[in-house]
Amino acid sequence: MAWEGVQERRAGKEELDDEWVTYHHDLSMPQGCRVGGFPSWYTTDPSPMNCEACAAPTILLITVSSREWDGRDGSWMPVEEGDTAEDLRDPCPTKFAVGRDGLLNVFACPTDPGHPHRFSVQ
Incomplete structure (x- = not known):
């Protein structure tokens, strides 16, 4: 979740939305x-x-x-x-x-x- 937090800050987003890529759901193990x-x-x-x-x-x-x-x-x-x-x-x-x-x-x-x-x- 730390990776996601960094990505959110870089993108200027405060919360994840459905179109946002997350480590757990999109980049981790298939x-x-x-x-x-x-x-x-x-x-x-x-x-x-x-x-x-x-x-x-x-x-x-x-x-x-x-x-x-x-x-x-x-x-x-x-x-x-x-x-x-x-x-x-x-x-x-x-x-x-x-x-x-x-x-x-x-x-x-x-x-x-x-x-x-x-x-x-x-």
Whole structure:
């Protein structure tokens, strides 16, 4: 939020509006299902995800999310979805349901793909 405050002062704005770019909604990690990247730890603190077989730090393989976007972060909405109000009403086009409207991170061992995967539900 500090970054947003600096940007607001530079722009001479006192409050964020719908057209203003925010770090959390527009520049941070992409929302929705994705391969690779960085895991989201929005419900818990980050925890080490080491391989149970060899103790090597695992890497994020895939994220399966219950929501592809929310009403504010249209910048992460796929181009293929269009920009009509009809498309924006359904932030869950995949119909996945992970936990309580959360996401599932699947981690893999980089040293041996045969090692067991690790999971985190957020």
